[in-house]
Amino acid sequence: xxxxxxxxxxxxxxxxxxxxxxxxxxxxxxxxxxxxxxxxxxxxxxxxxxxxxxxxxxxxxxxxxxxxxxxxxxxxxxxxxxxxxxxxxxxxxxxxxxxxxxxxxxxxxxxxxxxxxxxxxxxxxxxxxxxxxxxxxxxxxxxxxxxxxxxxxxxxxxxxxxxxxxxxxxxxxxxxxxxxxxxxxxxxxxxxxxxxxxxxxxxxxxxxxxxxxxxxxxxxxxxxxxxxxxxxxxxxxxxxxxxxxxxxxxxxxxxxxxxxxxxxxxxxxxxxxxxxxxxxxxxxxxxxxxxxxxxxxxxxxxxxxxxxxxxxxxxxxx
Amino acid sequence: xxxxxxxxxxxxxxxxxxxxxxxxxxxxxxxxxxxxxxxxxxxxxxxxxxxxxxxxxxxxxxxxxxxxxxxxxxxxxxxxxxxxxxxxxxxxxxxxxxxxxxxxxxxxxxxxxxxxxxxxxxxxxxxxxxxxxxxxxxxxxxxxxxxxxxxxxxxxxxxxxxxxxxxxxxxxxxxxxxxxxxxxxxxxxxxxxxxxxxxxxxxxxxxxxxxxxxxxxxxxxxxxxxxxxxxxxxxxxxxxxxxxxxxxxxxxxxxxxxxxxxxxxxxxxxxxxxxxxxxxxxxxxxxxxxxxxxxxxxxxxxxxxxxxxxxxxxxxxx
Numbered sequence: 001x002x003x004x005x006x007x008x009x010x011x012x013x014x015x016x017x018x019x020x021x022x023x024x025x026x027x028x029x030x031x032x033x034x035x036x037x038x039x040x041x042x043x044x045x046x047x048x049x050x051x052x053x054x055x056x057x058x059x060x061x062x063x064x065x066x067x068x069x070x071x072x073x074x075x076x077x078x079x080x081x082x083x084x085x086x087x088x089x090x091x092x093x094x095x096x097x098x099x100x101x102x103x104x105x106x107x108x109x110x111x112x113x114x115x116x117x118x119x120x121x122x123x124x125x126x127x128x129x130x131x132x133x134x135x136x137x138x139x140x141x142x143x144x145x146x147x148x149x150x151x152x153x154x155x156x157x158x159x160x161x162x163x164x165x166x167x168x169x170x171x172x173x174x175x176x177x178x179x180x181x182x183x184x185x186x187x188x189x190x191x192x193x194x195x196x197x198x199x200x201x202x203x204x205x206x207x208x209x210x211x212x213x214x215x216x217x218x219x220x221x222x223x224x225x226x227x228x229x230x231x232x233x234x235x236x237x238x239x240x241x242x243x244x245x246x247x248x249x250x251x252x253x254x255x256x257x258x259x260x261x262x263x264x265x266x267x268x269x270x271x272x273x274x275x276x277x278x279x280x281x282x283x284x285x286x287x288x289x290x291x292x293x294x295x296x297x298x299x300x301x302x303x304x305x306x307x308x309x310x311x312x313x314x315x316x317x318x
Numbered sequence: 319x320x321x322x323x324x325x326x327x328x329x330x331x332x333x334x335x336x337x338x339x340x341x342x343x344x345x346x347x348x349x350x351x352x353x354x355x356x357x358x359x360x361x362x363x364x365x366x367x368x369x370x371x372x373x374x375x376x377x378x379x380x381x382x383x384x385x386x387x388x389x390x391x392x393x394x395x396x397x398x399x400x401x402x403x404x405x406x407x408x409x410x411x412x413x414x415x416x417x418x419x420x421x422x423x424x425x426x427x428x429x430x431x432x433x434x435x436x437x438x439x440x441x442x443x444x445x446x447x448x449x450x451x452x453x454x455x456x457x458x459x460x461x462x463x464x465x466x467x468x469x470x471x472x473x474x475x476x477x478x479x480x481x482x483x484x485x486x487x488x489x490x491x492x493x494x495x496x497x498x499x500x501x502x503x504x505x506x507x508x509x510x511x512x513x514x515x516x517x518x519x520x521x522x523x524x525x526x527x528x529x530x531x532x533x534x535x536x537x538x539x540x541x542x543x544x545x546x547x548x549x550x551x552x553x554x555x556x557x558x559x560x561x562x563x564x565x566x567x568x569x570x571x572x573x574x575x576x577x578x579x580x581x582x583x584x585x586x587x588x589x590x591x592x593x594x595x596x597x598x599x600x601x602x603x604x605x606x607x608x609x610x611x612x613x614x615x616x617x618x619x620x621x622x623x624x625x626x627x628x629x630x631x632x633x634x635x636x
Contacts, residue, residue, distance in 0.1 A: 024359060024461075025461065025463065028464075028542070029397075029463050029464050029465075029542070030363060030393040030396035030397055030464070030525075030526060030527060031361045031362055031363040031393050031394065031396070031397045031399065031454075031461070032361070032362055032363070033359050033360065033361050033397075033456070033461050034359065034360040034362070035359050035360075035458070036354040036359075036360060038356065041342060041351050041352065041353050041354075042351065042352040042353075042354060042360055043349045043350070043351050044349055044350055044352070044405070044437070044438070045348060045349040045350070045405075045438060046405040046406075046407050046438060046439060046440050046449070046451060047407075047440050048407040048409055048440045048442045048449070049442070050409055050442050050443070050444035050445075051444075052444070053442060053443050053444050054442070075348040075349050076349065078348035078349070079347075079348055079349045079351075081349065087362070087363075087364040087451060088364075089364050089365075089366040089407070089449040091366055091368055091447055119362070120362070120363060120364060121364060122364050122365050122366045122449070124366045124367070124368050124371060124372070125368070125371050126368035126369075126370070126371050126445065126447060127368075127444065127445040127447070129409055129444060129445070129447050131364070131366070131407040131440070131449035133364060133405060133451050136349075138351070140353070143342075143343065143349070143351050145343065145347055146346075146347050146348065147347075207348075208348060209348060224346070224347070
C-alpha cells in the first residue's frame with residue numbers, strides 16, 4: 001500500500017469529519033491554506049515524540065495519537081489561543097493496517113475533542129516518530145507569553161499535578177487498582193486546558209503549560225520574565241489518588257513530573273479578586289512572583305529525586 | 319548539553335539573523351506568533367526526511383539541512399507563495415557538536431537564501447529525522463492548486479530535469495568529473511523556484527513541484543484536475559551533463575527522477591503568448607492537457623526502469 005493510499009484510507013476521513021471554515025485547502029495539495037480572521041494572529045507550535053524516548057515500545061496506537069495531539073494542543077492553551085488545525089508528520093516502520101487503524105481512531109477522537117482540523121501531513125518510513133504542528137488564532141496582541149510575569153503576581157496552577165508522571169509505574173499493570181486507573185487515565189488521555197487558556201487571555205500576565213514538571217516550567221517563566229518566586233509547597237494541588245499511591249513522594253511528583261498538561265499562570269492580585277468563578281474554580285494559588293531571582297520553596301519539604309522520570313523528555317536523559 | 323542549551327547555541331542565531339516583520343514572536347515560548355497581512359492567506363506544508371530512507375548515513379550535515387529546507391520550500395514555490403518562516407523538528411541520536419555546528423551552518427545558508435525565518439522547533443533524541451514546516455503567504459484566492467488544469471492548457475516545466483536523480487551514482491566519487499560535479503551540485507544544493515512560482519500566480523492554472531519525478535507529479539495534477547495529457551518526449555529539457563553521463567538513459571532520469579525541485583505548471587495558450595520573457599525563459603512547453611484521461615507519451619521512447627531509484631521516497635520502497 002503506497003503513501004497516497006495510506007493517507008486516503010486512514011487520514012482523509014479525519015480531515016473530512018471536522019471541516020474548518022478557516023481551512024481553505026486541506027490535505028492533498030503541495031500546501032494547505034488557512035485564512036486568519038481580520039485582527040487576529042496565527043499562533044503555532046511543533047512537537048515531536050519518539051518511540052523509546054517519549055513513549056514505550058508497543059504503546060497502544062490510539063493512546064499514542066491522543067497523547068501526541070494533546071501535548072501539542074496544550075501549547076495553544078498556554079498562549080490563550082483558539083485551536084484551528086494541525087499537520088501530522090508520521091514516520092513508521094511498516095504499513096501495519098491494524099496499527100494505522102487504531103492510530104487514526106485515536107487521532108480522530110482527539111482532533112474532534114480539541115477542535116483541530118487535520119490540514120495536511122507527510123508519511124514516511126522509518127523509526128516510529130510523530131511530529132505534530134498545531135495552529136490556533138488569538139486576537140492581535142492577546143497571546144499570553146512566558147515573559148509577562150510581574151513582581152507581586154500570584155502564581156496559579158490548574159487542576160492537580162503529578163498524576164500522569166505517577167502513572168508510569170502502572171503502565172504494565174494487568175489489574176490496576178482504582179487509584180492506579182485514575183492516574184493512568186490522566187497519562188493516556190490528557191486534556192489540554194484549551195478553554196481555560198482562552199478565558200485567561202487578558203487576565204493572566206504569563207502562562208506556560210506544565211509538560212516538563214512544575215519546577216522546570218515555572219523556571220522558564222521566571223527566566224523569561226526576569227523574576228523570582230516563592231512557592232508554598234503545602235498548597236500544591238495533588239489528587240487523592242496520587243496521595244494514596246505515592247504517600248510522602250506525592251509532592252515530588254506534583255513538583256517534578258510532567259505530562260499532566262495543566263497550566264501555570266501568573267495573575268496580578270488586583271485581577272485575581274475579580275476573576276469569574278467559572279475560571280477561578282480551576283485554579284489554585286501556590287505562590288507569588290518576587291523581584292529576587294531564584295525559586296524558593298516554603299511550607300514543607302519534598303522527596304523529589306525519584307519522581308518524574310521514565311519515558312520522558314530529551315534533556316532528562318542527557 | 320541540554321535541549322535548551324543546544325537550541326540557544328546553534329539555532330537562536332539563525333532565528334536572530336533573519337528577523338521577519340511578520341513574525342511577532344519567534345522561538346522560546348510555548349508557541350510562535352505570525353501576523354498575516356490583510357487580504358492574504360497563510361500557506362503551509364510539512365515535510366519529513368529520515369536517515370537511511372531519504373538520505374544515506376553519514377550524509378554531510380550542512381548539505382542535509384540545505385536539502386531538507388529546499389524540499390520544504392519548494393512546496394511554497396508550487397503554490398506561488400511568498401516565503402515567511404519555518405519550524406524545525408530535529409531528532410538526532412546524540413549531541414555531536416561538530417555535526418550540529420555543520421547542520422546549523424547549512425540551515426542558516428538555506429534560510430537566508432530562501433528568505434525563511436526560523437520561527438520555532440523541537441529537538442528530541444532518537445534516530446536522525448527532520449520534519450520542517452514552511453509558512454508562506456498568498457494574496458487571498460491566488461494560491462496555485464493542483465486541481466486547476468484545463469483542457470487545452472500547455473504543460474510547462476522549469477529548468478532541466480533528472481540531474482539530481484543521476485547524482486546518486488556519484489555521491490561517493492572521490493574525484494568526480496565536471497559533469498558529475500554539475501549533477502552533484504543540483505543534488506546537494508537544490509534551489510526551489512520561489513520567485514518563479516510567485517511570478518506564475520495569476521498565469522498558471524495549476525502547479526506542482528517535481529519532487530517525485532515528472533511522470534508521478536504530473537499524474538497528481540491530472541488526477542486532481544480530472545484530465546489527461548500528452549507529453550512530447552523530445553521536448554523534455556535535459557542538461558548537457560545528464561545527456562553525457564547517462565546517454566540513452568538520460569530521458570528516463572528526466573521523466574522519473576525526483577529531487578530537482580523544478581516546477582511543472584499548466585498555462586492556457588492565450589496567456590502563454592503574453593507571458594513576460596523574464597518568466598518564459600525559465601519554462602519549456604512539453605505537452606498539453608487533454609480531456610481523455612491518462613498520460614500519453616509521444617516523440618520517442620525512454621528507458622525508465624532503472625532511473626530515479628535510490629535514497630528516495632516512501633512509496634518507491636513499499
